[in-house]
Amino acid sequence: MTSDAGKSVLVTGLCRAAARRGIKVAPFKAQNMSNNSMVVRSRDGRCATSSTSDYGEIGRAQWVQALAAGATPEVAMNPVLLKPGSDRRSHVVLMGRPDGEVSARDWHDGRARLASAAFAAFDDLRSRYELVIAEGAGSPAEINLRATDYVNMGLARHGDVSTIVVGDIDRGGWFAAAYGTLMLLDEADRALVKGYVVNKFRGDVDLLRPGLADLEARTGRSTFGVLPWHPDLWLDSEDALDLDGRRSTDGARKVAVVRFPRISNFTDVDALGLEPGLDVVFVSDPARLAEADLVVLPGTRATIADLEWLRSRGLDRAVLAHAAAGRPVLGICGGCQVLGRTIADPHGVEGPAGSEVAGLGLLDAVTTFAPEKTLRVHEPAGYEIHHGRVTGETRAGAVTGTMVHGSLEDDGIRSSYLREALGVASAVSFPAARERRLDLLGDLVEEHLDVDALLELAG
Structure with missing residues (x-):
C-alpha cells in the first residue's frame, strides 16, 4: 500500500517457498528506483566474451529474490531501473543498459517506451518460468499516475495478474489504508485485487482477527496471512541505511x-x-x-x-x-x-x-x-x-x-x-548468513501465510 511496506521481503519469501515446492519461479519488478544495483550476466547466465556489453544492471532486491528462487539473475527481472541523480532527475537503465536521463517534468511522455519494454520482459519471463511473482512499487492507488502506470495495476491489467495488497501494520492506520486503497481503484483494477497480506505485525494476532473479518465483510477480500515482525529478518539493504540490529557490543x-x-x-x-x-x-x-x-x-x-x-x-x-x-x-x-x-x-x-x-x-x-x-x-x-x-x-x-x-x-x-x-x-560466513535469512523468510511465509491459496490464485 506504500513504499517500504515489505513487498520486496514478501516476494523474496514467496520465491523461496515456491522453489522449495519444486516450482520454477522467477521474480519481477517492472521498475525499480534505487542507487543500489547489481551487475548480472546475459540471459542464460553465460558470457561469450569479457566485454562490458555482456552485462547489465538490475536492482539489488531482484537479485536477492532470484537467489531465493534458485534462479539465475537476469536483466528481464528488473527491466527499468531508475538511479536518482538529483531531486528531479534520474538516470535510466533499460534492460540493464544506460538509456539517458528522465526528469519529473518529462516523465509522463517517456513512460510509454519504458512500459513497452517492461511488458515484453514480463511476457518473456512468463514463457520460460512456471511462476513469475511480480512486485509493485509504492502504492497501487496513486491515482495521479494511473494513466501511465506500468508497474502496479498497469502491469496487472497487461498480464491479467492476480494482485495482493501488502501493508505495513507497524506504521499504524492499516485497516483504513487497506480499505481506501481498494476503493480508490477503478472497477477493472479492483477486480484483479484478490486480498491482503499484513506485514510487520507485533503482538497477539487474535486481537487482529475481528478487524480482518470486518474488512473481508466490507470488501469481499480475505487476508491471506499476517507476517510477524522478526528481529533477525535482515536482507540486503536497498533503499534505507538502517543498520539497527547489526551494531556490536562495547569493545568492538x-x-x-x-x-x-x-x-x-x-x-x-x-x-x-x-x-x-x-x-x-x-x-x-x-x-x-x-x-x-x-x-x-x-x-x-x-x-x-x-x-x-x-x-x-x-x-x-x-x-x-x-x-x-x-x-x-x-x-x-x-x-x-x-x-x-x-x-x-x-x-x-x-x-x-x-x-x-x-x-x-x-x-x-x-x-x-x-x-x-x-x-x-x-x-x-x-x-x-x-x-x-x-x-x-x-x-x-x-x-x-x-x-x-x-x-x-x-x-x-x-x-x-x-x-x-x-x-x-x-x-x-556472509554467504551462509544470507542463506539462513532467506530460509528464515521462507519459513515465516510458510508458517504465517496461506501459500497454497496464493499459488492457486497464480494458477
Whole structure:
C-alpha cells in the first residue's frame, strides 16, 4: 500500500517457498528506483566474451529474490531501473543498459517506451518460468499516475495478474489504508485485487482477527496471512541505511562509513556489519569519523559532487588526519576515485565537459570519466559498475582503493583484509548468513501465510 511496506521481503519469501515446492519461479519488478544495483550476466547466465556489453544492471532486491528462487539473475527481472541523480532527475537503465536521463517534468511522455519494454520482459519471463511473482512499487492507488502506470495495476491489467495488497501494520492506520486503497481503484483494477497480506505485525494476532473479518465483510477480500515482525529478518539493504540490529557490543572496533548524499551500493559494508568484532556506523560529521578505527568511503552516484560535499563539511581533513595517523582507509568505487590525485571529466559525464578536480591525494591514481559505463562481474566475488576509469596505484600504506563492489562478501577476501587492516579475525560466513535469512523468510511465509491459496490464485 506504500513504499517500504515489505513487498520486496514478501516476494523474496514467496520465491523461496515456491522453489522449495519444486516450482520454477522467477521474480519481477517492472521498475525499480534505487542507487543500489547489481551487475548480472546475459540471459542464460553465460558470457561469450569479457566485454562490458555482456552485462547489465538490475536492482539489488531482484537479485536477492532470484537467489531465493534458485534462479539465475537476469536483466528481464528488473527491466527499468531508475538511479536518482538529483531531486528531479534520474538516470535510466533499460534492460540493464544506460538509456539517458528522465526528469519529473518529462516523465509522463517517456513512460510509454519504458512500459513497452517492461511488458515484453514480463511476457518473456512468463514463457520460460512456471511462476513469475511480480512486485509493485509504492502504492497501487496513486491515482495521479494511473494513466501511465506500468508497474502496479498497469502491469496487472497487461498480464491479467492476480494482485495482493501488502501493508505495513507497524506504521499504524492499516485497516483504513487497506480499505481506501481498494476503493480508490477503478472497477477493472479492483477486480484483479484478490486480498491482503499484513506485514510487520507485533503482538497477539487474535486481537487482529475481528478487524480482518470486518474488512473481508466490507470488501469481499480475505487476508491471506499476517507476517510477524522478526528481529533477525535482515536482507540486503536497498533503499534505507538502517543498520539497527547489526551494531556490536562495547569493545568492538569502530568502522565509520561516510554517508555521501548520493551514496550507492552501500551493501558493500553489509558483510562488515555482520562481524561481531566490528561496530559499523554511517557518519556525516568529522567528530564521529575521528573516533573510527577504519574509515570507509563507499560508492557514490556523483563522485565530483560528493567530493565537494566532503570538503564542505571538513570530512576531507578528517580522512587525511586518519590516514596520517597510520590508520586504515578503504575506498570503494567512487570512494576509491575520491582518494586519488585528480578526477577528470573530459566528456561531461558528471559536470561541465573538460573539468578536472583534485582528489584527496592519498593514492597515486587518477580517474578519467568515460561516456560508456563499465559493467563487469568478478570471481570469486564482486562486480564493477562505473564511468570512471582509474589508473595508477590503488594502495599506499594503510590506504586501499578498489573499483570492485561486493568483494567483502567473499569470506576469504574479507578475512584477509580485516586481519591486515585491523588485526581482527573474521567470525562469520556472509554467504551462509544470507542463506539462513532467506530460509528464515521462507519459513515465516510458510508458517504465517496461506501459500497454497496464493499459488492457486497464480494458477
